[in-house]
Amino acid sequence: MFGDMMNMMGKLKEAQKKVEETKERLNTVMxxxxSNDGKLKVTLTANRxxxxxxxxxxxxxDKDMLEDYLILTLNRAIExxxxxxxxxxxxxxxEGMPNIPGMDMFK
Structure with missing residues (x-):
């Protein structure tokens, strides 16, 4: 049982490392x-x-129009x-989750 626990802990650490690597990679995903008429364009990373x-x-x-465009376009980009x-x-x-009984909500 202790070996199984150590194996699970190792898998969790590996999964955590992969998640961190993915977060870093998402900084490069643009x-x-x-806006519908192309008057405003925004670029975000996948990390927002x-x-x-x-x-x-x-x-x-037109300050009011610009604010409206920014809100709408940024919200769509963030989504x-x-x-x-x-x-x-x-x-x-x-992918990295070990098979822990009762923790199948991620599967």
């Missing part, structure tokens, strides 16, 4: 999102860090990045 924002000159003339992030992390975590 998510691009644009904003990398760039491109704003059409027309939007700079996409979150989906990529959660899918990647869940896949790595599931």
């Amino acid at each position: 998510i691009d999102e644009s 860090t904003i990398k760039s924002i491109s704003i059409d000159e027309e939007l700079l003339q 996409k990045a979150t989906n990529v992030n959660e899918t990647e992390i869940a896949a790595v975590a599931k």
Whole structure:
């Protein structure tokens, strides 16, 4: 039994390392999102860090419109990045989970 426990602990540490490596890799996965008319473009990492924002000159003339565009476009980009992030992390975590009775919620 002690050997099984040590084996499980080793697998958990390995899974944790893979999750950390995946998080690092997700810093290089870029998510691009644009407003419907292309006047605002944002790029985020899959870890939800904003990398760039491109704003059409027309939007700079209307503060309220720019704010609306930013909210809508950033929220869509964050949603996409979150989906990529959660899918990647869940896949790595599931792959590395040892077979522990009663812990099959990740399977």
